[in-house]
Amino acid sequence: MMIGRRFRCYPTPAQQDKLRLWIRCQRFIYNSKVEELDYFLKFSKFALPLTGVAVPIDQKYSHFMGDGAEWLRKCPSDIRVFAATNWMYAYRRFQTGLSARPRRHKDKGNGSVWISSRLFRFEAGEAKNGSFHTIWVGRPRNPEHVVGHIPFRAHLDYQIPKSVHLVREAGKWYLTFAFDDGLQIPDEAETVEWLAGFGEDELLQKAIGVDRGVVTPVVTSEGAFLEIPPDQKESMKRDEAKMKRWKRRIRRRKPGSANWRKACDQVAKTASHAKNVRNDFAHKASRSIVNAGKPLIVFEDLRIPNMVKRPAPAPGTNGRWLPNGASQKKGLTRGILDSSWGRIDKYTRQKALAKGMLCVKAQPRYSSQECSKCGHVQTENRVSQDTFQCQVCSYESNADLNAAKVLAKRGAAMVANEGYSPKKRKRYGVCRKKKKSKELGPGRPEVTLGESE
Ligand SMILES: [Zn+2]
Numbered sequence: 534m535m536i537g538r539r540f541r542c543y544p545t546p547a548q549q550d551k552l553r554l555w556i557r558c559q560r561f562i563y564n565s566k567v568e569e570l571d572y573f574l575k576f577s578k579f580a581l582p583l584t585g586v587a588v589p590i591d592q593k594y595s596h597f598m599g600d601g602a603e604w605l606r607k608c609p610s611d612i613r614v615f616a617a618t619n620w621m622y623a624y625r626r627f628q629t630g631l632s633a634r635p636r637r638h639k640d641k642g643n644g645s646v647w648i649s650s651r652l653f654r655f656e657a658g659e660a661k662n663g664s665f666h667t668i669w670v671g672r673p674r675n676p677e678h679v680v681g682h683i684p685f686r687a688h689l690d691y692q693i694p695k696s697v698h699l700v701r702e703a704g705k706w707y708l709t710f711a712f713d714d715g716l717q718i719p720d721e722a723e724t725v726e727w728l729a730g731f732g733e734d735e736l737l738q739k740a741i742g743v744d745r746g747v748v749t750p751v752v753t754s755e756g757a758f759l760e761i762p763p764d765q766k767e768s769m770k771r772d773e774a775k776m777k778r779w780k781r782r783i784r785r786r787k788p789g790s791a792n793w794r795k796a797c798d799q800v801a802k803t804a805s806h807a808k809n810v811r812n813d814f815a816h817k818a819s820r821s822i823v824n825a826g827k828p829l830i831v832f833e834d835l836r837i838p839n840m841v842k843r844p845a846p847a848p849g850t851n852g853r854w855l856p857n858g859a860s861q862k863k864g865l866t867r868g869i870l871d872s873s874w875g876r877i878d879k880y881t882r883q884k885a886l887a888k889g890m891l892c893v894k895a896q897p898r899y900s901s902q903e904c905s906k907c908g909h910v911q912t913e914n915r916v917s918q919d920t921f922q923c924q925v926c927s928y929e930s931n932a933d934l935n936a937a938k939v940l941a942k943r944g945a946a947m948v949a950n951e952g953y954s955p956k957k958r959k960r961y962g963v964c965r966k967k968k969k970s971k972e973l974g975p976g977r978p979e980v981t982l983g984e985s986e
Contacts, residue, residue, distance in 0.1 A: 534718045534887065535711050542668070542685035542699070542708040549706070551680050552699055556644040558608040562616035564637045565597045570624075590624065592617040609671075609678045615647045615696075642797070645700040645709075655693050656682065668697070668708060683708070703805035704798055719889035721955040725948070728829055728891055733949040741827035742941030743881075744900070744933045745835070747865065748918065750872035751818045752933035754941040755825050759818045761872075765810050769871065772807045776800060815876035822877075823884040830885055831944025833897035837875050841866045893953055895943040904928055905938035 544552060573588045594617045598605050605613060623635040638644070648670065656667040666687045671679030683699075685708045694710035728736060742754035751759040761769070779799040786793035822830060844862050847855040882892045903910045904923035916922045921932040947953055
């Protein structure tokens, strides 16, 4: 199973300059590849068939290193190769239908450089949690290509990866990579089969429903109310005010000036802090959902992108606009984004998968108006924002808790009766052309290719 790691690292100013050059180099080649393809696609329909020129979809980059681009030679060739490979991966993702066509990467001061194992060496022996380790980056043969020792804080254990990324984000540097821990993930289909063997009632005992809301971000059917701690909520509010202030300053300052750059850095810093708070909450919430120990986790099937979309403008007469509820909607959108619904869903799925649990999505319709005890649906069942009272069996409960229980019921019924089939993830593969083996004997080579050469 692939495990990702992201450690904070601390390059010196001189090292940062070199790494920024490498980032620039990879971005230059990536963007050149993007532009090259755009150029050829423009003419591919009418002009190219006449000349017999094929649209180049390859990893060649040396033709970008002509006049004015000699600075590319200050970077090791592995850096340039990986830039072209990165573009190729992006293009393959596009061909498989996983993403849009690769676009230019803008220079916003952030960025990352992808480094192969020929250019780094982990210096620490055994990985110990929370201690400083060092990574040596560079190519020993050429002193211009040496970055040197960079310390990083390993807050989790790790294994040596095949490649790493050095990332600059809001003025901070990170070392990120993924490695295979060799353990097999339990197959999702097998988990479904095992769970479908139980009856609906039995399955309900094994299910946990998760209701996401704006007032309380996460409520589980086990009665856990998960919220962002008050002090962090306060700091998010402060971030928002700070952001407003600095954005105003950006508008007043001259673009490109030193003070304008400072204001941009402040905005990026504040945004990354708010992001960290939300991310932290999503990780803690998903961990506590998985730690409840129920093998079936049920979420509502929410279309979050649709829910946070801006309302369409309503054109009126005389070139005026009618009120479309945009400012009222803003609060809800912010609430949804601040409670990081999407992340909680994603992280829970990942954590559940590693533990052999199943994470499903149930139909959310009327889940807040249905009684979890008798199943009666009525608008009046929901007395207020936080109270639920059934008009038939007079069952009374917290509204979110009731909704979470309804979801658990729906999920259990779905897996037990209708059968649930896990979505097959689209994958893409980059395969190199195999070299044709030279035929030595009649039909098959007697010597392997390596030996013959
Ligand atoms: Zn009822």
